[in-house]
Amino acid sequence: MKSGHLVSFNPMWILFAIISIIVVQIFKNMMSAKEFKVDEDLPNFFSSIPLSQADMIVKEEEHCQQQFGVLINDPDTVRTLDDTEVPKKAI
Numbered sequence: 190m191k192s193g194h195l196v197s198f199n200p201m202w203i204l205f206a207i208i209s210i211i212v213v214q215i216f217k218n219m220m221s222a223k224e225f226k227v228d229e230d231l232p233n234f235f236s237s238i239p240l241s242q243a244d245m246i247v248k249e250e251e252h253c254q255q256q257f258g259v260l261i262n263d264p265d266t267v268r269t270l271d272d273t274e275v276p277k278k279a280i
């Protein structure tokens with residue numbers, strides 16, 4: 190028994206797919222990362238972060254390790270933040 194559905198080959202779908210691939214490739218090439226120089230004259234992060242923010246990050250890391258057993262920050266970063274003193278110049 191035939192279902193009555195028409196199944197036919199439509200070359201427009203293939204043309205649409207080819208055009209879509211070409212457009213994606215063009216945009217991909219246009220948006221590729223180009224190297225650029227950024228000089229904002231910012232101080233080192235660890236010497237400019239406010240002490241309260243550094244303490245918050247350290248405490249958050251300890252909490253996540255104790256409660257969930259998860260590291261959310263690099264241990265070296267947390268250690269450096271834990272040793273942070275009052276900044277000379279905050280951002």
